Amino acid sequence: MESVKTLKQPLVAKHHHSNQILKNFWYGIEHSAAISAKPKTITFMGHELVLYRGTQGQIIALDGRCVHRGSELAAGWVENDCIYCPYHGWRYEADGTCSHIPANQPEVSIPIRAKLRSHQVQEKHGLVWLFWGDLPVDESPSIPDLPEFTQAGWRTVSGSFTWDGHYSRVIANTIDMAHAPFVHATAFGRKESPAVQAYKLEMSEWSASGFITFETKPAYSLKLILGNNPPNGIFRATFYMPNVSRVDLQFGKFQFVLFMVHLPVSEMQTTTKWSHIRNFVTNPLADSFMRQDVVKTFVQDNLAVKIQAGAAPLDLTEEVHAPADAIELAYRKFYAQAVQMGWSEG
Numbered sequence: 001m002e003s004v005k006t007l008k009q010p011l012v013a014k015h016h017h018s019n020q021i022l023k024n025f026w027y028g029i030e031h032s033a034a035i036s037a038k039p040k041t042i043t044f045m046g047h048e049l050v051l052y053r054g055t056q057g058q059i060i061a062l063d064g065r066c067v068h069r070g071s072e073l074a075a076g077w078v079e080n081d082c083i084y085c086p087y088h089g090w091r092y093e094a095d096g097t098c099s100h101i102p103a104n105q106p107e108v109s110i111p112i113r114a115k116l117r118s119h120q121v122q123e124k125h126g127l128v129w130l131f132w133g134d135l136p137v138d139e140s141p142s143i144p145d146l147p148e149f150t151q152a153g154w155r156t157v158s159g160s161f162t163w164d165g166h167y168s169r170v171i172a173n174t175i176d177m178a179h180a181p182f183v184h185a186t187a188f189g190r191k192e193s194p195a196v197q198a199y200k201l202e203m204s205e206w207s208a209s210g211f212i213t214f215e216t217k218p219a220y221s222l223k224l225i226l227g228n229n230p231p232n233g234i235f236r237a238t239f240y241m242p243n244v245s246r247v248d249l250q251f252g253k254f255q256f257v258l259f260m261v262h263l264p265v266s267e268m269q270t271t272t273k274w275s276h277i278r279n280f281v282t283n284p285l286a287d288s289f290m291r292q293d294v295v296k297t298f299v300q301d302n303l304a305v306k307i308q309a310g311a312a313p314l315d316l317t318e319e320v321h322a323p324a325d326a327i328e329l330a331y332r333k334f335y336a337q338a339v340q341m342g343w344s345e346g
Contacts, residue, residue: 020346021045021264022242022338024133024140025206028261031158031273032123035059039083041074044130045264045346049119050074051128054081059128060094061119067098068114092116125149126158127261127273133343141206144240148257148277155282157291158275161298165305167243167264168312170272171331173301174245174260175237177212178324196324208330211236211248237327241334254280258294267311272298314339 021044029042030051039052041064048064050073064073066085076086081094091100098114120131125146131137148154163170173179177196199210214233236248247258256278263271276294313319314336321329338344 020339020344021132022335022344024135024343025242025338026122026129026131026140026143027243027263028127028143028273029130029263030128031160032126032128035128037078039074039076039078041072042263043265044132046266048072049130050083051121052078052083054078054094059121059123061121061130062092062096063116066090067116073116090114094118125259126156126275141241144207144244144246146246146257146259146275146277148279149259149275153282154277154279155284155287156275156277157287157294158273159291159294161272161274161295161302162265163270163272163298163302163305164268165270165302165308166267166311167262167270168331168335169305169308170262170270171239171243171245172312172328173305174247174258174262175239175327175331176325177210177235177237177327178322179301179304198323199326201326201330203330206241206334207239208327208334209236209238210327239327239331241331241338254278256280256290 027044029044030040034040035051035053037053039050042049042051049061050064051059051061054060060081060083062073062083065071066073066087068085068090069087071085071087073083073085073092076084078084082091082099084091089100089102090098093099096116096118098110098116101108101110101114104110120137122129122131122143124143126149129143131140133140149156177199197212199212202209212235214235232251234248234250236250238246238248240246243262243264245260245262247260249256249258256276258274258276260272260274263273265271274294276290278290312332312335314332316329316332316336
């Protein structure tokens with residue numbers, strides 16, 4: 001029998017984001033179309049929330065478990081703007097206050113602590129955004145713009161993809177400039193030319209962007225669209241704190257935007273709600289091909305995310321960096337800045 005001494009210790013990297021969550025930001029968490037009058041549980045970095053629509057179509061977001069016996073409220077039902085626990089019928093108002101306990105005699109008052117935390121939400125770009133924090137919303141960073149979503153001549157397809165990794169690694173992957181030749185070698189990556197040209201970062205408040213030009217190797221549907229003599233591509237990567245990334249690809253007059261919000265589910269799971277917006281072949285018949293292209297790419301990327309060691313370290317000296325990593329380092333610096341400002345919990 002193997003002695004205790006020789007047992008391998010699990011690889012645990014120190015000082016990681018782990019289940020820390022940045023606060024005082026808007027988090028994109030779900031597609032608007034997925035929220036209806038039927039309640040739905042969303043897990044947000046270990047916190048369970050319940051979301052449903054009220055009588056005016058407004059989204060109500062509350063802590064997801066009954067304060068009585070911890071039952072999942074999404075298994076209950078909604079009447080007017082209230083949600084009812086399926087176990088003992090406790091009724092919660094839209095602000096989270098418990099307003100009725102059916103088992104109580106009429107003269108019995110409801111405990112003051114019988115209240116769920118309610119969360120501010122808004123809808124924008126076909127997505128639900130949840131505010132996590134304690135600052136007034138107007139003193140917090142706003143939701144990024146996405147003009148193409150409503151612009152004439154652009155067509156959107158959307159979907160959801162679940163990753164085996166921490167959201168800091170997922171965001172890093174989606175904006176990474178140097179992995180395509182290896183991770184996507186069988187598709188659009190050129191293994192024979194992996195060097196990344198020097199690129200300048202354009203910095204904004206809580207956001208950064210950078211672009212490179214590259215020799216196009218069309219894959220999937222783009223093969224049919226771009227033909228045998230494709231123009232050079234321009235790849236632009238952008239992130240917006242804390243959980244949004246955007247990739248723009250341009251081949252001559254053909255452009256598409258991949259706008260992604262990365263829901264931090266747990267330390268080892270992230271769900272990306274994505275919108276792919278294109279200005280070519282805007283016929284709905286092409287939608288399924290575009291959707292397949294996005295998913296094929298994510299499946300390859302997930303293999304790379306899965307083999308990384310947990311969350312990205314807060315201490316930049318824990319890993320070694322190269323010039324191509326400039327945009328990911330900008331993300332980590334903003335993350336560290338938010339932590340230093342006291343904008344983190346967990």
